[in-house]
Every structure is written in structure tokens, then in C-alpha cells.
Amino acid sequence: MTQEYKRHQSFPLRLSPSIRQQANDLAHVEGISLNHFISLAIAEKIVRMEQTTLLKEQVTPKKVVTLRTDFRSDKLA
Numbered sequence: 001m002t003q004e005y006k007r008h009q010s011f012p013l014r015l016s017p018s019i020r021q022q023a024n025d026l027a028h029v030e031g032i033s034l035n036h037f038i039s040l041a042i043a044e045k046i047v048r049m050e051q052t053t054l055l056k057e058q059v060t061p062k063k064v065v066t067l068r069t070d071f072r073s074d075k076l077a
Contacts, residue, residue: 013038 015023020034027037 023037023041024034027034030037032040
């Protein structure tokens with residue numbers, strides 16, 4: 001971690017009252033702090049976006065056409 005990052009660990013976050021209440025309620029049910037809940041939510045979103053990017057890179061147009069063709073032939077059979 002860089003010194004710059006260590007000095008700025010807080011991040012003001014503006015949430016609508018309803019979102020904040022829902023997040024707070026869910027965090028309470030899980031037995032974790034609201035801060036931890038929000039950190040986990042952000043981490044999960046990052047992982048999902050990275051997975052989506054990897055999947056897009058792995059699926060070439062040829063593979064998409066093959067998948068569509070296979071699907072259609074299964075339907076007709």
C-alpha cells in the first residue's frame with residue numbers, strides 16, 4: 001500500500017435514506033457492520049465485472065455462431 005492510500009482511508013459515501021436503511025438492515029442480519037457490508041458489496045461487484053470481461057474475451061464470434069447453431073439444431077430435432 002502506498003503512503004498516499006494509507007492517509008486517505010475514509011471515503012464519504014452518499015446513499016439515499018432507503019438504500020442506507022436496507023443496507024443497514026441486511027448488515028445487521030449478517031452480524032456485520034454497515035462499513036463491512038458496503039466493502040463486501042463493492043468487492044462482489046468488482047469480481048462480477050472482472051468475470052464478465054474475461055467471459056467476453058474468451059467467447060469469440062465464431063464460438064457464438066457455433067453455440068447458436070447447436071442450440072437451433074437441438075430445438076428442431
